[in-house]
Amino acid sequence: MQALPIIGRLAPMSEPLFSSSGFAFTHAPLDRGDVLRDDPDALARLWPQGRVLLLDAKGAALADADGQPLLMGGAALADGPEAAIFLGLRDAVGWFCLPADIAAV
Secondary structure (H helix, E strand, O other), X not given: XXXXXXXXXXXXXXXXXXXXXXXXXXXXXXXXXXXXXXXXXXXXXXXXXXXXXXXXXXXXXXXXXXXXXXXEEHHHOOOOHHHOEEEEEEOOEEEEEXXXXXXXX
16 A cells, blocks of 8 residues: 555644544544535535544544644545544534545555
8 A cells, every 4th residue: 555645634632533432532622524424415525625543443533653643635535425424513624534454545
């Protein structure tokens, strides 16, 4: 697999992004965007500028050597939103997650 381009990082966190109790952002909560979940056209519009967390086989976010989750841009990935899980919106940007083993660049 070729190296994936990194578009940014989450700000340093006081607690882990993922924990044994499940997924948790330490920043402002995501707008779950429930009305968007059933709208493939809306998800397709959000995808190119969206932020994507790649997950390993156990569901943990891929991280750098410092343990910080890596964020990808939707435009950098060949897969579209139909292959990803829509997490919600933050500042009008869509957040998705995608299993790393199916992510193609």
